[in-house]
Amino acid sequence: MAVARTRCVAILGVTGHVIEVEADISNGLPGMHLIGLLDTALNEARDRVRSAVINSRYGWPDSRITVSLFPASLPKRGSQFDLAIAVSLMGAAGAVPIERVAEPFFLGELGLDGRLRPVRGILPAVAAAVEAGARRVVVPAANAAEAALVPGVTVIPARDLRELVEWLRHGDLDRPPTWGAEPAGPGAAAPAGPGGSGVPEGAAGSVGPARPAGPDEGGPLPDLRDVAGQPMARKALEVCAAGGHNLWMLGPPGTGKTMLAERLPTLLPPLPLDHALEVTAIHSIAGALPAGRPLLTRAPFVSPHHTATVAAVVGGGSSAPRPGAVSLAHRGVLFMDEAPEFATTVLDSLRQPLESGTVTVSRAAGTVTFPARFMLVLAANPCPCAQASEPASACRCTPTARRRYMARLSGPLLDRIDVKVTVARSSRRELLADRRFAEPSEVVAERVLLARERAAKRLSATPWRANSELPTGALHGDLRPPPAAMKPLTACLDSGSLSARGLDRVLRVAWTLTDLSGKDHPEVTETSAALAMWLGAGL
Numbered sequence: 001m002a003v004a005r006t007r008c009v010a011i012l013g014v015t016g017h018v019i020e021v022e023a024d025i026s027n028g029l030p031g032m033h034l035i036g037l038l039d040t041a042l043n044e045a046r047d048r049v050r051s052a053v054i055n056s057r058y059g060w061p062d063s064r065i066t067v068s069l070f071p072a073s074l075p076k077r078g079s080q081f082d083l084a085i086a087v088s089l090m091g092a093a094g095a096v097p098i099e100r101v102a103e104p105f106f107l108g109e110l111g112l113d114g115r116l117r118p119v120r121g122i123l124p125a126v127a128a129a130v131e132a133g134a135r136r137v138v139v140p141a142a143n144a145a146e147a148a149l150v151p152g153v154t155v156i157p158a159r160d161l162r163e164l165v166e167w168l169r170h171g172d173l174d175r176p177p178t179w180g181a182e183p184a185g186p187g188a189a190a191p192a193g194p195g196g197s198g199v200p201e202g203a204a205g206s207v208g209p210a211r212p213a214g215p216d217e218g219g220p221l222p223d224l225r226d227v228a229g230q231p232m233a234r235k236a237l238e239v240c241a242a243g244g245h246n247l248w249m250l251g252p253p254g255t256g257k258t259m260l261a262e263r264l265p266t267l268l269p270p271l272p273l274d275h276a277l278e279v280t281a282i283h284s285i286a287g288a289l290p291a292g293r294p295l296l297t298r299a300p301f302v303s304p305h306h307t308a309t310v311a312a313v314v315g316g317g318s319s320a321p322r323p324g325a326v327s328l329a330h331r332g333v334l335f336m337d338e339a340p341e342f343a344t345t346v347l348d349s350l351r352q353p354l355e356s357g358t359v360t361v362s363r364a365a366g367t368v369t370f371p372a373r374f375m376l377v378l379a380a381n382p383c384p385c386a387q388a389s390e391p392a393s394a395c396r397c398t399p400t401a402r403r404r405y406m407a408r409l410s411g412p413l414l415d416r417i418d419v420k421v422t423v424a425r426s427s428r429r430e431l432l433a434d435r436r437f438a439e440p441s442e443v444v445a446e447r448v449l450l451a452r453e454r455a456a457k458r459l460s461a462t463p464w465r466a467n468s469e470l471p472t473g474a475l476h477g478d479l480r481p482p483p484a485a486m487k488p489l490t491a492c493l494d495s496g497s498l499s500a501r502g503l504d505r506v507l508r509v510a511w512t513l514t515d516l517s518g519k520d521h522p523e524v525t526e527t528s529a530a531l532a533m534w535l536g537a538g539l
């Protein structure tokens with residue numbers, strides 16, 4: 001008997017790392033020794049693999065089995081190594097030819113009966129395999145559509161260990177198996193062709209039936225047409241959508257703040273392919289990919305409840321760190337409704353991602369960094385009793401109580417909000433007006449797209465696409481508005497009402513207003529409007 005080798009992938013953060021798996025069967029006390037896995041994962045993998053092999057009606061070697069996963073230094077958590085462990089030890093036992101298990105990558109968790117269960121993070125895992133030169137990847141059938149998003153590789157969907165082993169023994173490795181006529185499982189795509197499948201076919205072909213409405217899902221979306229009046233808030237939404245800016249809405253209950261925020265995704269263009277793959281990889285690692293929709297093409301909209309913990313918002317978990325709400329909202333919208341109700345630790349934890357577009361999570365198992373470039377939308381009532389703060393309202397809160405409530409949103413956090421807007425109650429006339437004449441999302445989205453294209457064109461020689469991504473160096477270099485346009489800002493800097501960070505935020509919004517108006521560079525109209533939005537006139 002010889003040593004059998006194969007490969008699989010471990011996910012760290014959002015990156016896949018190739019893992020070499022080696023199995024050896026030697027004389028000695030019968031038993032299975034797994035080297036290179038962390039404690040609990042090790043015992044679980046051993047038990048699953050053993051049961052799966054025996055229940056697939058193969059003999060279990062009655063000698064000393066050693067399976068080693070390299071590099072040992074890389075933390076390996078999760079169950080996606082089961083399949084590679086099983087096929088390598090069957091190779092070492094002579095049950096399958098070792099040269100046939102050596103070339104493909106094997107990813108998947110084994111059920112005790114030998115069935116292959118889907119695993120998280122297939123997209124980044126297959127991408128890492130392809131980068132390492134893989135030509136074939138064996139994945140659980142339920143993950144096949146997601147795996148097929150990666151071009152240049154043949155995806156072999158497998159349903160159970162026995163079927164796979166028989167194919168490895170006798171099948172044609174250049175022709176992925178079809179496993180009979182019935183579909184391979186929910187969300188499974190047809191096996192990719194030998195040359196690997198391109199993204200659009202694999203993705204479009206496997207989009208499932210429409211699910212219940214939800215902004216990041218396939219169902220119908222809400223529309224800005226439903227919102228009566230609110231011209232200021234509508235404008236603020238449009239500007240934020242066009243530049244990717246952060247928004248704060250302050251207003252009494254029932255004025256449409258939640259309604260407006262939920263309509264922001266309808267103004268955003270579909271994700272370009274590279275962003276769609278990034279977003280899909282994160283949702284896959286979090287186990288949050290909707291079934292039957294392997295590629296997320298819409299900007300995500302994530303709305304954590306105000307009782308959410310820091311771990312749920314920034315990421316964490318007791319074993320392998322998982323992406324939190326800020327990363328699930330990557331390239332989309334993070335909406336924090338009733339913002340002052342969130343724990344201040346949660347609100348403060350947003351500062352790092354808002355500044356850097358990434359979030360670093362430290363756990364005993366190591367430190368990982370997840371992408372987290374999102375638009376933050378905060379909504380708040382002006383006082384804790386959530387009673388309207390208008391004359392004749394039931395609010396009995398003291399000015400101190402109100403101030404304390406608002407102070408929960410710290411200065412440094414509000415400093416990072418580009419656009420602040422007061423949402424007042426719509427008038428009776430506005431509410432009763434014929435809503436068929438209200439501007440629908442589609443029309444606003446066209447203006448947003450045009451403005452985004454202008455920005456992308458101006459920034460084509462740079463790594464940035466949206467104005468919100470502009471670093472301070474660029475804002476004060478080539479992109480500094482002419483002196484006349486800077487005048488309103490210098491006055492505020494002198495009086496101390498504008499901070500250095502605020503200045504950069506105002507400049508970014510000024511560029512977005514410029515793109516929306518079709519001008520070449522910001523004039524005093526744009527800089528003063530951007531300044532008013534940052535200061536939050538009326539707040």
Ligand SMILES: Nc1ncnc2c1ncn2[C@@H]1O[C@H](COP(=O)(O)OP(=O)(O)OP(=O)(O)O)[C@@H](O)[C@H]1O
Pocket residue numbers: 226227228229230251252253254255256257258259260380381426
């Ligand atoms: N401007 C508006 N146009 C149309 N309907 C509105 C408007 N404002 C409020 N409504 C109606 O009131 C309901 C409540 O609005 P929404 O939940 O968005 O208010 P809110 O400002 O988020 O309130 P709260 O502070 O209590 O969360 C909406 O579902 C809608 O039916």
Ligand SMILES: [Mg+2]
Pocket residue numbers: 257258259337338379
């Ligand atoms: Mg609300």
Ligand SMILES: [Zn+2]
Pocket residue numbers: 383384385386387395396397
């Ligand atoms: Zn009150």
